[in-house]
Each structure stands twice: as structure tokens, then as C-alpha cells.
Amino acid sequence: MTHAAARPVAAPAQAALRLRGVSKKVGGRWLLRDVDLALDRGETVALVGENGAGKSTLVRIVAGIEALDAGAVELHGRVGYCPQEPGLLDLLTADEHLVFFGRGLGLERGAARARGQELLDALGFPRRMRGTVARHLSGGSKQKLNLALALLGDPDVLLLDEPYTGFDAGTYLCFWEHVERWKREGRACLVVTHFLGERERVDRVHELRPALEDAA
Amino acid sequence: MRTGATARRLVTIAEMQGRDLLRRRGALAMLAAMPIAFYFALLGKGVAAITTGGVGMAFSVSGAALFSMLAARRIEPRLVLAGYRPLELLLGRLLLLETLGIAIVAVTSGLIWLVSEPPRPDLVFAGIALTVWVAVPLGLAIATVIARELEGVLAAIAVVGVQLSLPIDSTAAPFLPLYGPLRVLSRVGGAPGGLAGGLAGGLAYGFVLCVVSVVSWRLRLRTR
Numbered sequence: 001m002t003h004a005a006a007r008p009v010a011a012p013a014q015a016a017l018r019l020r021g022v023s024k025k026v027g028g029r030w031l032l033r034d035v036d037l038a039l040d041r042g043e044t045v046a047l048v049g050e051n052g053a054g055k056s057t058l059v060r061i062v063a064g065i066e067a068l069d070a071g072a073v074e075l076h077g078r079v080g081y082c083p084q085e086p087g088l089l090d091l092l093t094a095d096e097h098l099v100f101f102g103r104g105l106g107l108e109r110g111a112a113r114a115r116g117q118e119l120l121d122a123l124g125f126p127r128r129m130r131g132t133v134a135r136h137l138s139g140g141s142k143q144k145l146n147l148a149l150a151l152l153g154d155p156d157v158l159l160l161d162e163p164y165t166g167f168d169a170g171t172y173l174c175f176w177e178h179v180e181r182w183k184r185e186g187r188a189c190l191v192v193t194h195f196l197g198e199r200e201r202v203d204r205v206h207e208l209r210p211a212l213e214d215a216a
Numbered sequence: 217m218r219t220g221a222t223a224r225r226l227v228t229i230a231e232m233q234g235r236d237l238l239r240r241r242g243a244l245a246m247l248a249a250m251p252i253a254f255y256f257a258l259l260g261k262g263v264a265a266i267t268t269g270g271v272g273m274a275f276s277v278s279g280a281a282l283f284s285m286l287a288a289r290r291i292e293p294r295l296v297l298a299g300y301r302p303l304e305l306l307l308g309r310l311l312l313l314e315t316l317g318i319a320i321v322a323v324t325s326g327l328i329w330l331v332s333e334p335p336r337p338d339l340v341f342a343g344i345a346l347t348v349w350v351a352v353p354l355g356l357a358i359a360t361v362i363a364r365e366l367e368g369v370l371a372a373i374a375v376v377g378v379q380l381s382l383p384i385d386s387t388a389a390p391f392l393p394l395y396g397p398l399r400v401l402s403r404v405g406g407a408p409g410g411l412a413g414g415l416a417g418g419l420a421y422g423f424v425l426c427v428v429s430v431v432s433w434r435l436r437l438r439t440r
Binding site: 060063064065079081083085087088089090091092096099100101103104105106133149152153 | 221225235240287290293297
């Protein structure tokens with residue numbers, strides 16, 4: 001993997017994300033109850049917790065694609081969201097995904113493609129696969145495209161839900177080098193993870209515990 | 217300025233949806249063949265063959281609309297996060313499907329014109345085009361309200377199937393979405409009667425289904 005061009009480093013300790021009392025019911029039961037969490041710019045936080053603790057749901061709430069039942073989410077800056085399952089259209093190529101997402105972000109077709117290719121190169125996405133439809137990409141390549149789409153809008157807050165699924169060992173290590181770089185660039189990163197080894201790579205660990213109390 | 221940007225985004229959505237659909241060659245072939253197959257199944261039975269062809273068109277186009285929505289449901293929240301408005305996603309898809317539908321209408325009605333030589337060929341085109349106008353938002357509305365493949369397909373089959381089985385002069389027929397188009401198609405043999413009711417009914421039903429799709433879609437993609 002190579003590194004993409006660096007952007008100006010933000011001033012430290014600026015709030016990027018604040019969650020206050022975030023609660024969410026699923027199927028009549030509280031999945032999340034009174035979750036408080038804060039991230040500053042240039043900070044990386046690992047979100048951990050057992051299966052079913054609501055990590056992915058919390059990230060979707062922060063991304064704004066799932067509603068909350070109580071509490072507040074305060075975001076400063078643009079969000080980039082990389083879901084656990086690559087949300088791709090099976091019959092579109094990598095280039096077409098870049099144009100599709102780039103247009104939404106207000107980029108011209110050429111600019112979206114150029115910026116996206118720079119990101120894909122940095123993530124080690126094979127150039128020869130750019131014209132291949134997503135259905136025929138390997139799991140790791142899909143995930144690299146997924147990650148590139150999250151970064152396309154030059155986000156201030158990165159929400160990464162187990163973003164290395166399908167990566168080989170080398171790509172996995174390079175991913176964490178990228179996280180280091182994003183941190184230096186002043187981006188706030190919230191990374192959902194299960195791996196204990198990753199706790200050394202982040203500034204803080206936030207553990208989500210299952211909400212035990214049933215809804216009234 | 218903003219209108220231009222919105223238009224470019226709508227075209228991008230329609231383009232990407234079109235690229236996706238064009239790569240589904242089998243589905244595309246069935247999409248075009250279904251109304252023709254329905255028509256030929258009753259060939260020799262006069263106007264009935266033409267109205268049945270219209271129902272085949274409704275099955276085909278509403279199914280395409282339904283699956284285009286359901287295939288993209290995982291990616292659409294991310295597209296909204298990327299900056300698209302939910303309404304743009306729906307309108308872009310509507311733009312593509314109506315355009316594609318009109319192309320199929322041209323082929324189907326041309327074929328019917330050549331084979332059946334109906335006294336009112338203009339009404340063949342108008343009736344089948346009106347079918348597309350209603351069937352596309354019907355598929356979109358079902359997909360936005362139900363949002364599950366099996367249930368959605370069964371709902372589409374139920375609505376179009378009940379319409380097919382009901383005589384056009386039955387009490388319940390005017391309440392179903394394809395009544396207007398079928399009424400127009402029933403006049404292609406030159407039978408007497410006004411057309412305004414059928415045309416207006418079809419246009420209104422299509423518009424109402426568009427509104428249902430938009431409202432349901434906005435509720436589905438509503439977050440905080």
C-alpha cells in the first residue's frame with residue numbers, strides 16, 4: 001500500500017463527536033441504553049463489546065442512517081462510514097461506484113474517479129480490477145472499495161465497522177498504518193473491533209455492555 | 217445552479233441504475249418478452265389479446281421497479297450519507313424505468329399494430345404507455361411499503377392478477393390501479409365510449425402511487 005497525499009493537520013483536542021444518553025430499542029427491548037461517548041479530532045477510539053452489544057447499531061446511529069429512540073448525537077464535520085458488510089451494487093464496477101458516490105458528494109465525474117483511484121491505490125486495490133463488477137471481486141477487494149468510498153468525501157469523522165474483514169495479513173497491518181496517518185491528519189476514527197491486539201493501536205477503548213433492562 | 221446539480225445527480229442515478237439493469241441480460245430479455253408472450257397467448261381473440269398484453273406489461277414493469285428498489289436497499293442509506301436526497305434516488309430510478317418502459321412500449325405496440333391491425337392503433341400506444349405510467353410507481357410503492365422480496369412479489373402478483381381476472385365492467389375494477397389503462401386498451405377495436413375517464417383515471421392513479429412511494433421512501437430513509 002502507498003500513502004495518499006496528506007491534508008493539513010487539525011488543531012488537537014477539538015471535539016469531533018459527542019454522544020449523550022444514546023438509547024435504542026430493537027424488538028421492544030433496549031439494545032443500547034444511555035451510551036455516552038466522545039471523540040476529539042486526531043483521536044482513535046476502539047468500540048468493543050460482545051456479540052449483540054449493539055456496536056454496529058451505534059455506529060449506524062452515529063452515521064445517521066439509523067434512528068435513535070433517546071439521546072443526542074453531536075457531530076462536527078463530514079462523516080465517512082464504512083459498514084461491516086460492503087454495501088455495493090453487485091453489477092457496478094469500482095470506477096462506477098466512485099462516480100456514483102462522488103456525484104452525491106458534489107464531485108465532477110473526473111474528479112471523483114481521480115480521487116477514488118488515488119484512494120484505491122493507497123489501499124492496494126488491484127488496478128486491473130477497476131473495470132470488474134463488484135460481484136466478481138474478492139472479499140478483500142470489496143472491502144478496500146468499501147473503505148475508499150467512505151474516504152471519498154475527505155471526512156473529518158471516520159466510522160469503521162470492522163473494516164478489515166477479508167484483508168490478508170499484510171493489508172491488515174497497512175490498514176493500521178493508514179489509521180495512524182488519518183489520526184495525524186486530524187481525523188477522528190471510531191473503529192469497531194473484536195481483536196484484543198488492536199487495543200494497543202488506539203488511544204482509548206470504549207466497551208459497550210448489553211443493556212440488560214427490558215423496555216417498560 | 218442548484219437545479220443543474222440536481223439534474224446531474226438524477227441523471228447519474230438513472231445512469232447507474234441503467235448500467236446495472238443492462239448487465240442483467242436475462243432479466244432484460246424477459247422484461248421485453250413478457251408483454252409480447254401475454255399478447256400472443258390470446259392472439260386471435262381480438263381486443264382481449266391486446267388488453268392481456270397490457271397486463272403482461274404491468275407484470276413486467278412493476279416487477280422490474282420492485283427489484284430495482286430492493287436490490288439497492290443496502291447501498292441507499294450510504295448514498296444518502298454521501299449527499300443524495302432520498303427523493304432524488306427515487307426520481308432517478310423513476311426516470312430510468314419510465315424511459316425503459318417507453319422503449320418497450322414502442323416495440324410492443326408496434327408489433328401489435330403490425331399483427332392485429334387494430335382500428336385505433338394510437339390507443340394501443342396510449343393504453344400501454346399508460347400501463348407503464350401506473351406500473352412503475354406501483355412496483356416502487358410496493359417496494360417502499362413492504363421492502364421484502366417474497367412479500368413484495370406476492371403483493372404485485374395479487375394486485376395485477378386480481379385486475380386481470382376481474383371483468384372491466386365489474387364494480388371493483390375501477391378501484392384497482394390498471395383500470396384506466398385497460399379501459400383505454402378496450403377501445404382499440406373501435407368500440408364506442410369516452411376515453412377521458414380511462415386516461416384521467418390512469419394518470420391520477422399513477423400520480424397517487426408516485427406520492428405513496430415518495431412518502432413511504434422518505435419515512436424509510438428518515439433518520440435523525
